[in-house]
Amino acid sequence: MRGLSRPALALFNVLFLCFLIAPVVVVVLVAFTPEGWLQIPTTRFSVRWFRAILDHPEFISAFRNSALIAVAASALSTTLGTLAALGIVRHRFPGRDLVQSFLLSPLMVPTVVSGVALLYFFSRVGLASTLTGVVVAHVIVTGPYVIRTVSASLAGFDRSLEHAAMTLGANRLQTFWRVTLPLILPGVSAGALFAFIVSFDELTVTLFVTGPKLVTLPIRIYNHITYITDPLVAAISASLVFLTIGVVLVLERLVGLDRLLGTQ
Amino acid sequence: MRDGFRAGLVLIGPACLWLVLFFLIPLLLVMRLSFFGFSPVGGMIPALQLGNYWKIFTDEYFVNIFVRTFRMSLLVTFFTLLLGYPEAYYLTRIRGRAKAVVLVAVLSPLIVSAITRTFGWFILLSPTGLVNGALMALRVTDTPVKLIYSETGIIIGLTHVLVPFMVLSIYASLQRRNAALVPAAHTLGAGPVRAFLAITLPLSLPGIVAGSVVVFTLSMSAFVTPAILGGTRVRVVAYLIYEEFLLSLNWPFGAALALLLVAITMLVVAGYNRWLERGRWSEVFR
Numbered sequence: 001m002r003g004l005s006r007p008a009l010a011l012f013n014v015l016f017l018c019f020l021i022a023p024v025v026v027v028v029l030v031a032f033t034p035e036g037w038l039q040i041p042t043t044r045f046s047v048r049w050f051r052a053i054l055d056h057p058e059f060i061s062a063f064r065n066s067a068l069i070a071v072a073a074s075a076l077s078t079t080l081g082t083l084a085a086l087g088i089v090r091h092r093f094p095g096r097d098l099v100q101s102f103l104l105s106p107l108m109v110p111t112v113v114s115g116v117a118l119l120y121f122f123s124r125v126g127l128a129s130t131l132t133g134v135v136v137a138h139v140i141v142t143g144p145y146v147i148r149t150v151s152a153s154l155a156g157f158d159r160s161l162e163h164a165a166m167t168l169g170a171n172r173l174q175t176f177w178r179v180t181l182p183l184i185l186p187g188v189s190a191g192a193l194f195a196f197i198v199s200f201d202e203l204t205v206t207l208f209v210t211g212p213k214l215v216t217l218p219i220r221i222y223n224h225i226t227y228i229t230d231p232l233v234a235a236i237s238a239s240l241v242f243l244t245i246g247v248v249l250v251l252e253r254l255v256g257l258d259r260l261l262g263t264q
Numbered sequence: 265m266r267d268g269f270r271a272g273l274v275l276i277g278p279a280c281l282w283l284v285l286f287f288l289i290p291l292l293l294v295m296r297l298s299f300f301g302f303s304p305v306g307g308m309i310p311a312l313q314l315g316n317y318w319k320i321f322t323d324e325y326f327v328n329i330f331v332r333t334f335r336m337s338l339l340v341t342f343f344t345l346l347l348g349y350p351e352a353y354y355l356t357r358i359r360g361r362a363k364a365v366v367l368v369a370v371l372s373p374l375i376v377s378a379i380t381r382t383f384g385w386f387i388l389l390s391p392t393g394l395v396n397g398a399l400m401a402l403r404v405t406d407t408p409v410k411l412i413y414s415e416t417g418i419i420i421g422l423t424h425v426l427v428p429f430m431v432l433s434i435y436a437s438l439q440r441r442n443a444a445l446v447p448a449a450h451t452l453g454a455g456p457v458r459a460f461l462a463i464t465l466p467l468s469l470p471g472i473v474a475g476s477v478v479v480f481t482l483s484m485s486a487f488v489t490p491a492i493l494g495g496t497r498v499r500v501v502a503y504l505i506y507e508e509f510l511l512s513l514n515w516p517f518g519a520a521l522a523l524l525l526v527a528i529t530m531l532v533v534a535g536y537n538r539w540l541e542r543g544r545w546s547e548v549f550r
Contacts, residue, residue, distance in 0.1 A: 109526070143283070
């Protein structure tokens with residue numbers, strides 16, 4: 001390309017990527033500070049703030065709550081979402097486009113509004129501040145991600161394999177379990193992981209539907225930093241970053257990020 | 265065919281049912297709630313009236329917060345476009361492993377926990393943080409600039425998390441264009457700037473539009489970033505809704521704020537689309 005000069009564009013790219021990763025890098029660095037305040041360590045590093053996490057059981061129980069909720073919500077939304085994606089991609093029925101937009105609509109509605117709506121509804125049916133309520137809300141929030149991911153993985157599906165199975169005497173259910181599901185499993189697992197991450201990190205909707213008795217990790221951290229900002233939160237955040245990197249590596253192995261991002 | 269129809273319904277049924285019960289019905293209930301009255305002693309008054317909306321439109325305090333949210337969303341949209349376009353263009357020029365790495369980095373703000381990245385900005389933008397340190401070392405300023413608890417900080421934080429949407433959207437539209445067009449323009453004597461303005465830019469317009477709609481919509485309703493970087497000092501509409509629901513407990517008024525936020529956002533987006541479809545570049549949208 002003769003137009004925009006190549007070195008300038010490459011330099012811009014480097015600066016832009018620095019801008020994107022700067023906040024995460026800073027959090028991870030601050031987590032290793034030996035000091036008592038938010039300082040980037042230059043000469044001495046310490047893990048005292050990582051050890052300090054263990055002295056704060058409220059963060060550990062919040063972590064457990066978040067993990068439990070994320071497992072339940074992603075299991076449910078993966079089941080519902082995979083079925084829905086199969087129905088939308090594979091079948092032609094009147095109003096199909098409308099159904100598809102409806103199923104993806106939680107992405108269009110602001111999360112604050114979904115939170116408000118669920119709080120009001122839950123308070124009327126007795127689900128406010130309950131584990132069930134939070135899981136139900138997270139299924140709404142994570143469902144569209146599963147539907148999108150699974151739909152994408154169904155796009156290149158070779159249906160003649162299913163026809164072959166049916167010809168050989170398998171019934172519909174057997175065909176699904178033995179042929180269809182194994183073939184779309186990478187897409188389904190990617191959807192489940194996405195759902196897990198989104199649920200684990202969800203703050204806005206959760207803030208509305210839960211109460212002081214059931215605190216998730218994002219809410220615990222949010223409440224903490226609105227009172228005090230210390231390296232403890234940096235250490236917790238850094239641990240989460242390491243966890244996320246682990247999950248991304250699993251995703252890479254499972255489906256390949258190229259395929260997931262549609263860059264191939 | 266009929267069989268396929270029934271199988272389709274069985275598959276989408278559970279998800280649709282879930283969504284009707286736990287999403288559509290709650291939304292409709294909140295719509296009704298926004299017309300209810302409220303008294304600090306008695307709580308909700310279930311009689312339909314327009315008082316909540318009247319209060320928002322006539323009280324300068326609320327109007328100002330809506331105007332601020334709108335202004336900041338426009339600025340965030342502008343900055344994501346400014347940064348996102350060259351990056352998307354760069355992405356079309358690289359291949360293979362390098363592209364995969366850049367893509368992951370571009371998506372990283374979305375992958376990393378919202379609280380983590382906002383906390384990172386909190387540290388960077390604080391009066392003693394790196395950004396102020398750099399500004400003072402470069403003699404741009406003598407005293408620290410107020411970056412956290414200010415609109416500037418929120419705009420930086422939102423630009424950071426929303427720019428991936430802009431990059432991906434523009435990148436997709438740049439990929440779709442016919443690769444032979446720009447060389448053809450050069451052959452016909454157009455210089456690089458002319459070829460860019462006459463071909464690449466108009467053809468990527470659908471991507472710019474799609475990206476700016478997403479970014480604008482998400483900025484209008486953003487909660488986590490403005491809550492941490494602005495809080496009560498720089499309120500946005502989403503924070504106001506949070507306060508009304510969880511602190512003041514005036515649910516009907518909070519519901520009216522929420523619906524107005526959705527309505528205004530939808531109106532702006534619809535108006536923007538209409539304006540573009542009728543304008544000079546209408547043919548690239550067909």
